[in-house]
Amino acid sequence: MIKRIAFLGCGSMGEAILSGMLASGFKPSAVIATVRRAERAQELASRYGIVAIASDEDAEANQQAVKGADVVILAVKPLGIADLCREVHSVLPPRAVVLSVAAAVSIEQMEAALPAEQPVIRAMPNTPLKVRRGVVALSAGSRASDSHVALAHEVFAGSGLVLDVPEDQQNAVSAISGSGPAYAFYLAEAMAAAGREFGLDDDTAILLARETVAGAGLMLAQPGADPAVLRRAVTSPNGTTERALATFEEQGLPGIITAGAQAAAARAAAITSELSGS
Numbered sequence: 405m406i407k408r409i410a411f412l413g414c415g416s417m418g419e420a421i422l423s424g425m426l427a428s429g430f431k432p433s434a435v436i437a438t439v440r441r442a443e444r445a446q447e448l449a450s451r452y453g454i455v456a457i458a459s460d461e462d463a464e465a466n467q468q469a470v471k472g473a474d475v476v477i478l479a480v481k482p483l484g485i486a487d488l489c490r491e492v493h494s495v496l497p498p499r500a501v502v503l504s505v506a507a508a509v510s511i512e513q514m515e516a517a518l519p520a521e522q523p524v525i526r527a528m529p530n531t532p533l534k535v536r537r538g539v540v541a542l543s544a545g546s547r548a549s550d551s552h553v554a555l556a557h558e559v560f561a562g563s564g565l566v567l568d569v570p571e572d573q574q575n576a577v578s579a580i581s582g583s584g585p586a587y588a589f590y591l592a593e594a595m596a597a598a599g600r601e602f603g604l605d606d607d608t609a610i611l612l613a614r615e616t617v618a619g620a621g622l623m624l625a626q627p628g629a630d631p632a633v634l635r636r637a638v639t640s641p642n643g644t645t646e647r648a649l650a651t652f653e654e655q656g657l658p659g660i661i662t663a664g665a666q667a668a669a670a671r672a673a674a675i676t677s678e679l680s681g682s
């Protein structure tokens with residue numbers, strides 16, 4: 405069981421994980437978070453009742469935060485991960501599992517920047533963790549035991565679905581579920597824009613699009629829901645929806661979505677190479 409957890413970096417993703425954990429009953433007194441800016445630290449402390457330290461004010465914020473932690477979450481941007489590992493290298497409790505949520509940073513890169521025996525787990529979460537509907541894929545490093553993996557599952561268990569995947573699938577996961585919430589928001593934006601084309605006012609167009617995507621999401625969230633079955637159930641032969649879907653197909657929308665996901669995965673692979681200096 406997790407007794408003390410440190411978040412090194414707590415922006416959009418760190419806060420999604422934190423809020424999901426707290427909503428599922430984890431105690432704020434067991435959490436310490438670091439960020440760069442003092443105002444962000446104050447915001448997190450007052451919103452969640454946790455201890456939050458700003459590295460702009462305290463150069464040893466990250467080193468302080470990891471003391472006594474059994475889980476250390478790395479949630480800064482990918483480019484900052486190796487530096488952060490080196491920064492806390494000398495003070496990490498040997499038993500602490502280091503759990504990185506950074507896209508594109510490999511386990512090998514983190515293990516190289518951490519003490520020789522430090523267990524490492526790479527995770528790809530998504531922001532619906534905030535509303536306890538996240539998806540997280542975990543890949544354990546060579547030094548992580550089953551009990552370390554269990555601690556990582558515990559971090560996310562109350563806030564979404566947790567899967568174990570081989571590390572070589574992490575870029576695919578990132579392209580589908582890591583970036584995926586943005587695709588769904590983009591769909592809602594595009595639907596609202598289509599509504600405005602019909603002359604709907606802004607508020608009505610965005611309301612229709614937002615509630616429709618959210619409602620469809622709730623239907624998809626039912627156990628065993630199949631998107632193709634749900635789609636067919638609202639598509640009458642020769643009806644209006646069928647005409648729209650046929651137009652999406654004719655104009656190549658499935659291929660466009662695949663191309664977007666492939667571009668996301670390719671970008672992740674390129675970042676991994678950039679970080680290795682190759």
Ligand SMILES: NC(=O)c1ccc[n+]([C@@H]2O[C@H](COP(=O)([O-])OP(=O)(O)OC[C@H]3O[C@@H](n4cnc5c(N)ncnc54)[C@H](OP(=O)(O)O)[C@@H]3O)[C@@H](O)[C@H]2O)c1
Nearest residue numbers: 413414415416417438439440441444479480481482506507
């Ligand atoms: N956002 C997503 O949907 C998503 C999905 C999957 C994975 N991820 C991964 O999550 C990680 C964080 O992304 P994000 O979207 O949460 O970025 P973000 O909102 O920019 O958050 C980064 C956080 O790191 C803090 N920070 C920067 N340097 C620091 C340092 N030296 N010490 C302590 N804190 C520091 C920042 O502090 P300030 O707030 O003071 O600037 C901020 O709180 C990335 O590696 C990304 O690949 C994100």
